[in-house]
Amino acid sequence: MRKSPSNNIRLIIARRSYSTKEIAKLLGIHDRTIQEWHVNGLRPIDEAAKPFLFMGGEIKRFLSERRSSRKVKLGKDEFYCPRCKAARKSDTQNIEIINTKRAIGQGDESILINGICLVCGCRLNRFSTKNGLKRLPFNQNDKRCIRILEGDLFLPLNTDIEEDGHNEK
Numbered sequence: 001m002r003k004s005p006s007n008n009i010r011l012i013i014a015r016r017s018y019s020t021k022e023i024a025k026l027l028g029i030h031d032r033t034i035q036e037w038h039v040n041g042l043r044p045i046d047e048a049a050k051p052f053l054f055m056g057g058e059i060k061r062f063l064s065e066r067r068s069s070r071k072v073k074l075g076k077d078e079f080y081c082p083r084c085k086a087a088r089k090s091d092t093q094n095i096e097i098i099n100t101k102r103a104i105g106q107g108d109e110s111i112l113i114n115g116i117c118l119v120c121g122c123r124l125n126r127f128s129t130k131n132g133l134k135r136l137p138f139n140q141n142d143k144r145c146i147r148i149l150e151g152d153l154f155l156p157l158n159t160d161i162e163e164d165g166h167n168e169k
């Protein structure tokens with residue numbers, strides 16, 4: 001019988017901090033899963049301090065948000081809004097595509113897409129991969145609105161974007 005992490009979530013104490021290994025052990029899951037959670041929006045106490053420590057309350061928040069987001073079907077240009085608790089589109093001027101430079105599987109890297117909820121203004125996250133991004137429309141709606149946070153970013157249509165830039169003015 002496979003253990004589901006949700007069985008042990010109640011063992012996590014909100015006001016305590018946990019290392020990746022501690023969470024993995026407590027929930028009976030692999031260290032790598034916690035690393036994926038981090039990429040997917042689990043926030044450590046300090047992004048600059050490694051190894052990361054996570055507050056119990058943050059782990060609970062992340063897992064319950066993820067649970068509800070899984071019940072919501074997202075369209076290609078939609079995000080799960082944690083405040084609306086529904087699928088929402090982002091203001092296109094505030095879409096950011098971030099290459100986390102974390103390898104996922106063979107020859108793929110994880111990509112985080114940030115946006116701002118058009119309805120409530122809440123910050124939105126959507127997780128994708130370098131290959132998955134090719135199937136998403138974010139770079140096609142309004143290419144010039146996409147800002148790049150970290151250098152060396154992969155954009156599937158970056159040749160188009162460059163051409164647009166050269167043509168401007």
Ligand SMILES: [Zn+2]
Nearest residue numbers: 081084117120
């Ligand atoms: Zn919202």
